[in-house]
Every structure is written in C-alpha cells, then in structure tokens.
Amino acid sequence: MRSFASRFAEWLRRCGYLARKADFDEQSNEEAQFHIAMRSKELQNEGITPSEANAQARREFGSVLRMQEDSREAWQFNYFEQIATDIRYAFRQLWKSPGFTLAAVISLALGIGATTAVFSVIYAVLIHPFPYAAADRIIRIATEDKGGNLHRVALTGSQLQLIRKANCVEDAVAWLNWELNTTGSDLPEDVKAVFITPNASNYFGVPPLQGRGLIPGDAPPAGNAHPVVVLSYSFWNRHLGRSPTVIGKTLQMAHKDYTIVGVLPPRFAWNGGDVYLPLQISYDQAQLYGISIRLKPNVSLRAAASELQSLFQQFAKDTPTRYPENFRIHLERLNDQYINGFGRMLYLLFGAVVLLLFIGCSNLSILLLARGAARQQELAIRAAVGSSRSCLLRQLLTESVTLSLIGAGTGIFTAYAMVALIVKWLPAYSVAREVVIDINLPVLAFSVLLALLTGILFGLSPALQMIRPELEQVLRSGTRTIAGRAATKRTHNMLLAGQIALTLLLLTGAGSAIQGFRRVTHVHLGYDPQNTLDVEIPLHPNSYVKQEERAVYFETLRRRVAGIPGVTSVALTDHAVPPFSGAMQRVEIMGESGREWHQASLNLVSANYFSTLKIALSRGRLWDTAEASHGARLAIVNATMARQFWPHGDPLGHAIRLPELKPEPPFRVSIPASDGWLQIIGVVADSQNDGLLAPVKPAVYISSTIWMDMGMNLLVHAQTSPRRMLHAIRQQIALVNSDQQIPDYTPSLDELVQIQPEWQQERLVTMLCGIFAGIALILAIIGLYSVVSYAVAQRTNEFRIALGASRNEILRGVLSSFSPSIGIGIGTGVLLAVGLDSFLTKLSEGTGGHPVIILAVVLLLASACTCACFVPAWRAASVDPMTALRNE
Amino acid sequence: MQPSQFLPGTLYMVVLRTLARGPLHGYAIAQKIKEASEENLAIEDGSLYPALNRMLVKGWLSAEWGISESNRKARFYSLTPLGRKQLQAESKEFERLVQAIQLVMRTV
Numbered sequence: 001m002r003s004f005a006s007r008f009a010e011w012l013r014r015c016g017y018l019a020r021k022a023d024f025d026e027q028s029n030e031e032a033q034f035h036i037a038m039r040s041k042e043l044q045n046e047g048i049t050p051s052e053a054n055a056q057a058r059r060e061f062g063s064v065l066r067m068q069e070d071s072r073e074a075w076q077f078n079y080f081e082q083i084a085t086d087i088r089y090a091f092r093q094l095w096k097s098p099g100f101t102l103a104a105v106i107s108l109a110l111g112i113g114a115t116t117a118v119f120s121v122i123y124a125v126l127i128h129p130f131p132y133a134a135a136d137r138i139i140r141i142a143t144e145d146k147g148g149n150l151h152r153v154a155l156t157g158s159q160l161q162l163i164r165k166a167n168c169v170e171d172a173v174a175w176l177n178w179e180l181n182t183t184g185s186d187l188p189e190d191v192k193a194v195f196i197t198p199n200a201s202n203y204f205g206v207p208p209l210q211g212r213g214l215i216p217g218d219a220p221p222a223g224n225a226h227p228v229v230v231l232s233y234s235f236w237n238r239h240l241g242r243s244p245t246v247i248g249k250t251l252q253m254a255h256k257d258y259t260i261v262g263v264l265p266p267r268f269a270w271n272g273g274d275v276y277l278p279l280q281i282s283y284d285q286a287q288l289y290g291i292s293i294r295l296k297p298n299v300s301l302r303a304a305a306s307e308l309q310s311l312f313q314q315f316a317k318d319t320p321t322r323y324p325e326n327f328r329i330h331l332e333r334l335n336d337q338y339i340n341g342f343g344r345m346l347y348l349l350f351g352a353v354v355l356l357l358f359i360g361c362s363n364l365s366i367l368l369l370a371r372g373a374a375r376q377q378e379l380a381i382r383a384a385v386g387s388s389r390s391c392l393l394r395q396l397l398t399e400s401v402t403l404s405l406i407g408a409g410t411g412i413f414t415a416y417a418m419v420a421l422i423v424k425w426l427p428a429y430s431v432a433r434e435v436v437i438d439i440n441l442p443v444l445a446f447s448v449l450l451a452l453l454t455g456i457l458f459g460l461s462p463a464l465q466m467i468r469p470e471l472e473q474v475l476r477s478g479t480r481t482i483a484g485r486a487a488t489k490r491t492h493n494m495l496l497a498g499q500i501a502l503t504l505l506l507l508t509g510a511g512s513a514i515q516g517f518r519r520v521t522h523v524h525l526g527y528d529p530q531n532t533l534d535v536e537i538p539l540h541p542n543s544y545v546k547q548e549e550r551a552v553y554f555e556t557l558r559r560r561v562a563g564i565p566g567v568t569s570v571a572l573t574d575h576a577v578p579p580f581s582g583a584m585q586r587v588e589i590m591g592e593s594g595r596e597w598h599q600a601s602l603n604l605v606s607a608n609y610f611s612t613l614k615i616a617l618s619r620g621r622l623w624d625t626a627e628a629s630h631g632a633r634l635a636i637v638n639a640t641m642a643r644q645f646w647p648h649g650d651p652l653g654h655a656i657r658l659p660e661l662k663p664e665p666p667f668r669v670s671i672p673a674s675d676g677w678l679q680i681i682g683v684v685a686d687s688q689n690d691g692l693l694a695p696v697k698p699a700v701y702i703s704s705t706i707w708m709d710m711g712m713n714l715l716v717h718a719q720t721s722p723r724r725m726l727h728a729i730r731q732q733i734a735l736v737n738s739d740q741q742i743p744d745y746t747p748s749l750d751e752l753v754q755i756q757p758e759w760q761q762e763r764l765v766t767m768l769c770g771i772f773a774g775i776a777l778i779l780a781i782i783g784l785y786s787v788v789s790y791a792v793a794q795r796t797n798e799f800r801i802a803l804g805a806s807r808n809e810i811l812r813g814v815l816s817s818f819s820p821s822i823g824i825g826i827g828t829g830v831l832l833a834v835g836l837d838s839f840l841t842k843l844s845e846g847t848g849g850h851p852v853i854i855l856a857v858v859l860l861l862a863s864a865c866t867c868a869c870f871v872p873a874w875r876a877a878s879v880d881p882m883t884a885l886r887n888e
Numbered sequence: 889m890q891p892s893q894f895l896p897g898t899l900y901m902v903v904l905r906t907l908a909r910g911p912l913h914g915y916a917i918a919q920k921i922k923e924a925s926e927e928n929l930a931i932e933d934g935s936l937y938p939a940l941n942r943m944l945v946k947g948w949l950s951a952e953w954g955i956s957e958s959n960r961k962a963r964f965y966s967l968t969p970l971g972r973k974q975l976q977a978e979s980k981e982f983e984r985l986v987q988a989i990q991l992v993m994r995t996v
Contacts, residue, residue: 006947006970009947010945010946010947013944013945013947014945017945027953027963028937030961030963031914031937031962031963032937034913034914034915034956034960034961034962034963035914035915035918035933035937037960038915038956038958039915039933041958060933061933061934062932062933062934063934066934067933067934067937067938070934070935070937070938070941071937071938071940071941072941073938074938074941074942074944074945075941075944075945
C-alpha cells in the first residue's frame, strides 16, 4: 500500500493543478499541436505533400479535445464522483434489506428523539427556567413556625426600606396583587394587576418586547404614581390581539385611564400578572406589601437567613400579631418549590432515557454486526476479484454513514415531535409559569454524534475484520468459519445480554412508576370532588363593610345560585377549597396553661359544606342556619385534630379559641369578639387538606359568618357537570349585584385534584416511562429477531450439510446458542434492578421496585425474547434443503 | 504487421524506461518506443499524453517547457527519483512474471 506521505504529495500536486487550471488547456493544446507538427514533418520527409501530411498527422492524432479531456481527468480530484457512486450503491443496499434498514433507523430515531426531548424538558424546567437576571439569587421569604409550617411574609413600607439596606440584599421589589377589570368597553374583563415598585425593570432585567418597562420616575417619592401600565405578553395577546400599535394608547381599568407604555416578552410572568403598574410605597402601618429580594453574589442562604432573622425579630416585636411565636426565617429560591417534587422525578426520567439511548445504539450495533457477518462472503469475493481494500472500506463507510445520517435525521425529527408532545401533555402547574420548553441543541448534537459514531464503528466492523484476510479459507468453506468466529460471537452475545439487561431495568422502572401513579390517583380523598364547581366571589374594596351586610350578601348569592335548576347544593367557604383547604392558625384550648403551642387549619364554611362535599359527620352535630345567621360561636373539628388534641377523650363540649382571628376593618370583618371561645359540637371524618399525599392537618371548621375576608367561594354541586350552568350562575349573581365580577377561572374540584403537581407529574412520568419501556422492549425484540434471522441463515448451510438434520435440531441449535445471552441479560437486569432499588426509592419517594413487578417484567421479557428467537428460527428452518445446498 | 497492444500495466514501465537515459518530449517518447521495439510496439497518440499526465500526478515524472531540436517550444518529461524507483520495481516484477511463464511453457 502506498504510504501516507506519497498520497499526501499526490494530493498536493493535484492542488497545484487547480491553481494552474486556466493555463492547462492552452498548454496541452500546444503540446498536441507540436506533436502533430512533428508527425507531419516526418510524413513530409517520406514524400507526402505538406497539406496531405498535416491532414494525415491530425487524423492519426485523433481528437485533440479528447486528449485534453483525458489529460485533465488525470489531475482532477475524482473523489466526488467516487463518493456519488458509493452513495448510490449504499442506498441500493439499504433498499434491498428494508427490514434491517427500518430497524436500524427506528433504533436511532427513538434513542436520539427520546433523549433529546427529555433533556430539553429538564433543561427548561430545572436548569434554566427563569428569564430573570441572576434568577438563582432571587429569594422568597417565609417564616417557619414550630410546627414546620411556612407562612408568607408581608411588610410595611418602612420595614421594606430596612430590608433594602440589609447587608445581604442587593435589591428588592415590593408588590400588591389586585383584581381589576377593564371598563369602558362592552364586556368587563378580569385583569390581574400587579402593582410593583418601579425598580422592577432593573430587578428582573428582562428587556421589554415593545416600549419600555417601569422606571423609577413612574412612582416619584413625592406625589402619586403615574397612571402608566406595562402589559404582559399573554394579556396583550388575549385582550388586544397582539396589535402592534398599543404603545401610547389608553387602557381603562376600574374606571381609571392608564397609558400603555410597554409590552413584556412571553417569558415574563411574575405573579402571573396581566398588567404591571407602578407602586407608590406608602408608610401607612396598615398597608402591607409582598416582597421579593435578590441576594448579593456569593451570599449563602444560611448567612442571609441569619441576618434577616434578626431584622424580622425586630419586626415581630413591632407587630407581634403578624408573626408566629418563635419563628425561623425560611428562604427559598425561585425554582425550589417546583424542583423538590418534580425535579427528582425528572432526573429519574432522564436516567431512563439515557438507558434508552444506549439501548438504541447497542441495538444498532447488533444489527450492523449481524449484517456484517452475513456479508463476509460477499466482501471476500469482491476482494478476490480485485476491489482494493480501501475501495471496500470506503463503500462500507459510505453505507454506514448514510444509514447513520438517515437515522440521525429521523432522530432529529422525532426529537422535535416528542418535545411538542411533551409540552402538550405537561401538567399546567408543575413548572414555573416562565418556563418555555425548547429543543436543547447541545444535547441533540451529542445524541446525533453518538449515533453516528456507533453506526460508523459497527458498520465498518466486517471490513475491519478483513485487516487479516483469510480470503481463501472464507471462499472455500462458505460461511462455516464465519458462524464460528469467536470474536464476533462474543461481541454479539455481550451486546445482546447488555441490551436485555438495560431493557429489563427500564421495564422495572416503568412498572414502579405505574404503581406509584395508581397510589396517587386512588388515594382516599375523604371528600367527593365530582360535579362540583368552585366560583370565587371577590369583593371590591370598601364594599359591605359591616359584618351583617356582608353575611347577608353572601347568603343571598348562595341562595340565588342554589335556586338554579340542576343545582343540587351550594356551599359557602373561604379558605376551604380542597385539596388545599384551611389556613393555619394558633389554637388555644380551654383548660390548658397557654404555654402549649397548638395550630390547626381554619376553615370558614357554611353548614351544608359537609353535605355538599359528602364529608361524613362522625360524632355530634352541625350548626343550623339560624345559628349561622346569628354568628353563633360553634366549631367542628376533624378526626385528626380530635386525635391530636384530645388523645384520651372526646372533644365534644370542649372550648377552643383562635386568638389571631381578629377583624381588620374595612377589609376583614367579623362578629364582635371573634377571637373568643368557641364550643366544639361535632367531629367530622378526615379529608385531604394539604395536597394529595401529605398527611391530613388538624382542622377546625367554623361558620363563615363569624369572620369574613374580602371574598368568598361558592362550591356549586350539580347533577351533571356544573360548568354548563356557569352562564346561569353568572346571571344570577349579576342580578343580585351587577358590579360583582367573577374571575374567568372557575375550576371544578376534579380539576383541582388533577392540576395538583403530584397527580400530573406522576401521570406524565408514568406515561413517558411506559412509552420508553415499550420502545425499549420493541427495540430488544427487533434486535434479537434480526440477529437470530442472520444466525439461522448462516447455520442453514451448516446443518443441512450433515443431511438429515431435522427442523427441531436446527431450532434447538439456534435457541441453545442464544439462550445463554438472554439468560445472562435477564439475570444481570434483575441484579441491577434490585441493586438500584434503594436508590430509586429515594428518588421517586417510595415507589421502588416491588418484587411482583420484577417477576412480571422478567416473564414478559423472557416470553418476548423466546418469541423473537422462535419465529425467525422456525421460518428459516423451513427452507428447502436443496436451496440451502445450492447456496454452498 | 500490426503493432501489438501493450500488455496491461506495462505502458508505464516502458515509458519510464524510455526516459531513463534523459528527458524527452512526448513525440520523441513515442518515436523511441517504436524504433526500439522495431515497430512491434506503438502507443496510440491519444492515450500517450493522458498516460504521461497520470505519471506526472503520481510523481514519477516531472515536466518542463524547453526548445526542441527544430527550435520549437515543446514540453520535456524527465524521470524523478521516485520514477526511477518505480521503474526498478516494475521491471523486476515483469521479469519474474515472464520467467515464470517461460518455465511453464518449456517444462510442462
């Protein structure tokens, strides 16, 4: 073989030709003319006339153009032509064996598609969910009480200033959420308004799509905030149809005009606001604001928490009612609330998908190796006939690359399709609002690269084996030698076993996920969410400022809605819409010293709340309407509270009080001495009140007339889907009060269960795990089927040579040679599954591998593999012996 | 008698040998081969120059424009050291083949 140096030199010479191409034709023409002239002279010396001599010389030389073309060809890079031929040949080969091509492409496509899709989701959801500047330093502040419950924090204007000056704080924004509606047009539309301090633009660092963000000048320290508004992308889309000329126009909300100064990009969704308005901080001690801070760089959460702790202790001294006793500051990064549940599952899913990628690649390898082994004979013949090794190598390489590229192309397409599918299926609240899921290009590139490498490496294997050619042997003995080539067989078996093991692992994971999902969905809720709608009734500020007025108003609404045909019952409640019902409050028990710290979840309900939700009354009684209208001080507790607070007795007849239940007129109104003693008259059964899976909190239920906030919820239960009656409900409410706005969002209790992250995440992960496991199984079957087909084809000669070999013998032979790999694969898989069980349990919170699942999976896999072996063996073993001999 | 065709693969060898004594232009190479073989070997003019180009690409020859004996511009080809090596290798191989065939013809 020629050395690399000589080939390189030749390549350089050809490059030199390229540089002199223009002159070449001229020069070769000159050479030709010289030759012709010399010949002509020779002819003239023999006595022929000059003109005749010229003509003859020209004739003898032949076409000058032809000579130029041929000479030129000697210099040209003919690689492109070669490659074009190779590619055509490759396509023909792939077309001739459609089963193999399809299997290979599917393996690659699914592996690449699934991996990229899932990792893109992980990246968008966990690694880079927020578009805000330095989003990892933005902190939510909460106070954690002795019971481990978290409470939101709200600060006054002066407290806000102190926070801003704290050492660990780089910047802070304060906000107020408000429900406004658009006025001045036909239909009032709900607007979620977020009043926010105008340093928000700097704080979030998200450049507006149009116009400008809020600037400090919008809320000058002296004077009022300017009436300007910045629109969110979704509001701009929904209400203004993405009209390009909104800047400068007026938006009227709650009968006040605001000038639109900007539109935000789609990923900005702080507090889920529709519009953002400048907030003027007032130093009124009664006005509280929500707050978000960004820490300085390199400040740990612990350091920040301890500094803030002392600050907040001071605040608590000033306003002790707003803070629990002995609280601790709890800081949380923006994404933490989403990461803790879903994040772990996503990583689990990612592990599953990486497995799938490897399974896909190993499947491809198996297919290529099997095919390569089958083509040994063909390659040997071609080499003997005169194809150079480099020529064969080049063709094989082209074939592998073509196949890999087709597979990779399909894989990219699959990746995009899968991401779109996942986005469609993604549960609404499991990820932060700001998340936008897109294909992650580095991962796509990695998967594609890996697939290409696998394809090329294993596609070249038959040619690489020819580095030590034993051509004559191969030609003579047909495929006998090939079937027994130890190295190939070993690689084959290892790949097969490995693939089966990984498939088993994946199947087990899917089984566990399915089991976990069933646990979540069939958990005992304790209440019946079917056919019940939650309609929120928010109050405008300064309306119904007296307790009686408000109670009567809500009761009127309730009765009107209850009168709609088809509605079976309507309950009133504030804070008690399951599965997250109640607000934690301090509870004092009469007869105890007061040094005891008790907390319970407070639910303000109407008496028919329990019947509407079908929560059973275990002991005692409920209050009646007369008692409710008088605001009688009666209470009902749930079984958990009865058990925790009166472990040795009966709560009935005891008295409790809620010292924090004080009125704050004109916003929160109550009966006189609402924080006084309440008598317990009944115990109800437990119902989930802290999400779907968390243990039930102790809960106390009192009449909604005792204490009312700026709004109430109607729980409307109907015979069929109450959503159909939404229009009638709105009508009835409008008849009572035409200014009463109802939010657009009126979920049913079923939906509230289904939007719970636990429910949705489990469902998504289960679905995906199931799909991936199914894919892995299909791939394993395809791989096994192909390998066995090829192996049997090789052996058909082997066995038939010893004439008289029956079909059973062939089948037995094939199965016996493959069962070790299958067996080892399954065994290894089981070991892996059991070994990873503890690890998996920690990740997926208690849904580890149950022995029953593993057993079921083993059976499934074993039977699938047996079928995959049996069918091709059966088919090929039925080949006519004469045909087999003829192959020899 | 018609000049016989070159045996496959021997064209290069013959051209290299012709140039072993010194550089020649294309026409002279063709003449030399005809004369030396006593009219038994002849290169088709149309295939001479492509062959010469191929040998240039392979680095066995180098070419230069010069003045012929009739005072005309002509391209002269000469052997490179690589070409000399190639000539040695090919002629050795050829000798071997010929001896082997002769052996068969004489003894069998």
